[in-house]
Structure formats: C-alpha cells, structure tokens
Amino acid sequence: MPANIKRDRIILSHPSGSSAEILLYGATVISWKSIGPDDSTPSERLFVSGKAATDGSKPVRGGIPVVYPCFGAPTHPDHMKLPQHGYLRNNVWQFDGIPMDNEAGVTLRLTMAPNAAMKEQYSYPVRLQYVVTLAPHQLSTDLHVKNVASSDSSPMEFQALFHNYFRCVANDALVYPLKGLSYLDKTEATPELRSSTKLELRDGVDVKKFTDSVYLDGPKRYTLRWPGGEIDINTNLNDVVVWNPQQEAGSKIGDMEDGGWDKYVCVEPGTVRGFITLPPGENYICRQTLTVKV
Ligand code: TA6
Numbered sequence: 001m002p003a004n005i006k007r008d009r010i011i012l013s014h015p016s017g018s019s020a021e022i023l024l025y026g027a028t029v030i031s032w033k034s035i036g037p038d039d040s041t042p043s044e045r046l047f048v049s050g051k052a053a054t055d056g057s058k059p060v061r062g063g064i065p066v067v068y069p070c071f072g073a074p075t076h077p078d079h080m081k082l083p084q085h086g087y088l089r090n091n092v093w094q095f096d097g098i099p100m101d102n103e104a105g106v107t108l109r110l111t112m113a114p115n116a117a118m119k120e121q122y123s124y125p126v127r128l129q130y131v132v133t134l135a136p137h138q139l140s141t142d143l144h145v146k147n148v149a150s151s152d153s154s155p156m157e158f159q160a161l162f163h164n165y166f167r168c169v170a171n172d173a174l175v176y177p178l179k180g181l182s183y184l185d186k187t188e189a190t191p192e193l194r195s196s197t198k199l200e201l202r203d204g205v206d207v208k209k210f211t212d213s214v215y216l217d218g219p220k221r222y223t224l225r226w227p228g229g230e231i232d233i234n235t236n237l238n239d240v241v242v243w244n245p246q247q248e249a250g251s252k253i254g255d256m257e258d259g260g261w262d263k264y265v266c267v268e269p270g271t272v273r274g275f276i277t278l279p280p281g282e283n284y285i286c287r288q289t290l291t292v293k294v
Pocket of ligand 1: 059072084085163186212241243266268
C-alpha cells in the first residue's frame with residue numbers, strides 16, 4: 001500500500017479503499033475513511049470542524065488529537081508550564097518511516113524530538129513515538145513513551161488520552177458499556193460538584209444534552225452506536241471520556257463550525273485520573289484500536 005509523504009502530512013491508503021491522513025502537526029489524524037465489514041465504499045469516520053486550523057497555528061478541532069502528559073489543565077508539578085491537554089497536539093512531529101506495508105495493513109511511525117521551547121515547558125527526558133496502522137476496517141494509534149532519564153532519576157508521571165472525534169448523528173448515538181461506572185460530570189456548576197463522582201445508571205449513554213463525563217476504571221472496550229453505524233474502541237488505558245458540547249457550549253468554541261456538535265461524539269480512551277508512573281529506562285505504550293462494525 002502506498003504511503004504518500006507530503007511536506008506537512010502523510011496519507012496512507014489500502015487496496016480495500018480505506019485511507020488515513022495524518023498531519024505532522026500534532027500527529028493529528030485528520031481523516032480516516034474506512035470500508036464497512038460489507039466492503040461498502042469507504043466513508044469518513046472522523047469529524048473535523050470546517051473552522052479547524054490545519055496549518056499548525058493551533059490544535060486541530062477534530063480528528064484524533066493526542067493528549068499528553070496532562071489531560072485538561074495541568075495538575076502535576078512537572079506539567080505546570082504546559083497548555084491544556086499538553087504539548088503533543090500543538091507541536092510538529094518528524095516522519096520516522098513505514099515499518100509495515102503489506103496486505104494486513106500499512107504502518108506509519110512518527111517521532112517527537114523536543115525542541116528548546118518544548119524542553120522549557122516540560123524538561124523530563126523522554127523519547128516519544130506515534131505509530132498509526134491502517135487496515136481495511138481498523139485504525140490503531142499507539143503512543144510509545146520511553147523514559148530516557150538517568151537511572152538515578154525519579155520516575156516520570158504522565159497522563160495520556162486519544163481525543164477521538166467520531167463522525168455520527170450525535171443525538172442518535174449511544175456509548176456502551178458504561179453502566180455501573182463511577183464518573184465525574186464536568187458540566188456541573190461548581191468545582192465541588194465537578195469533583196464528586198456519580199454512578200452511571202444507563203445501559204447506553206447519549207449526548208442529547210451538553211455532556212462532558214470522565215468515566216473511571218472502564219472495561220477498556222467501548223462501542224459507539226448510531227442508526228447505520230457502529231465503531232468499537234479497544235484500549236489499554238484505564239478511563240474514558242464522553243464529550244459533546246451541544247449548542248450550549250459548542251457555540252462558544254471559536255473553531256467549531258455552526259452546528260458541528262450535531263455531527264460527532266467524542267469517545268476518548270485515556271488514563272486521566274492519577275498518573276502512569278514510568279521508571280527511568282522503561283517504555284510504556286498507550287494503545288487504541290478502532291474498528292468499524294456496520
Ligand atoms: O475531553 C473533553 C474536554 O476536556 C472538554 O472539557 C473540552 O475542553 C474538550 O476537551 C476540548 O478541549 P480543547 O482544549 O480541545 O478545546
């Protein structure tokens with residue numbers, strides 16, 4: 001399968017008709033067109049706002065932004081100089097090869113070599129690779145984190161999340177299986193309410209109203225389902241966020257197209273409560289695999 005290496009992006013394609021487009025800026029997947037299991041014609045599975053910047057001027061509003069080493073506003077002492085959601089989605093990655101290209105799929109590897117500005121924001125020595133694999137019905141994105149600090153250094157602590165914007169009819173979509181999980185409702189009016197856990201009682205979770213829920217210690221396998229479509233999300237990360245701003249919050253987002261909130265649901269696997277602890281010399285892979293079902 002060809003991998004088309006352009007100045008600011010790489011386009012992967014598969015003989016089945018599936019394709020993926022990855023910006024070097026932020027290693028942001030901005031398109032994933034996949035056939036269904038019935039080998040139907042490929043359709044776009046991700047949402048990118050019509051007002052999104054893809055020129056590197058700001059994080060892309062849509063696709064799959066990579067969140068690391070902090071989710072949301074930083075709370076860890078090592079992260080306090082970082083912007084919301086960290087520094088990977090708003091910096092340029094380097095092309096680092098096509099380690100696999102066969103009938104099973106095609107794999108792209110990108111590497112982040114922190115520049116002086118990044119090191120000023122986040123000084124812990126780390127080597128980062130982002131590995132994207134396209135297959136006929138699947139897309140996987142793996143963030144490889146290697147602690148390259150000296151052996152006498154304290155372990156590094158980080159959070160990571162894949163901020164997936166799945167294209168669908170938002171008000172008809174449901175996320176499974178979240179029933180029985182504890183979650184934080186970030187739409188609550190006060191910090192106290194936003195930091196107190198709720199219990200999810202619904203079999204399928206909808207986003208018909210402004211939704212910004214952080215589900216804790218999930219089953220690591222989720223399904224987003226809507227009439228005519230279904231995507232499975234498999235991960236090794238502990239938690240999962242479900243977000244749709246609806247007009248209430250979406251109309252206040254500068255790079256959100258009018259009515260954009262009707263066209264996507266964010267289902268975001270991540271480890272966002274507490275931190276992944278990684279001793280010097282160790283490697284941790286944050287994984288997700290997305291599978292189109294119908
Ligand atoms: O993942 C949900 C969330 O944390 C929401 O609270 C909202 O802020 C969203 O991310 C988008 O964040 P961004 O920094 O991309 O505008």
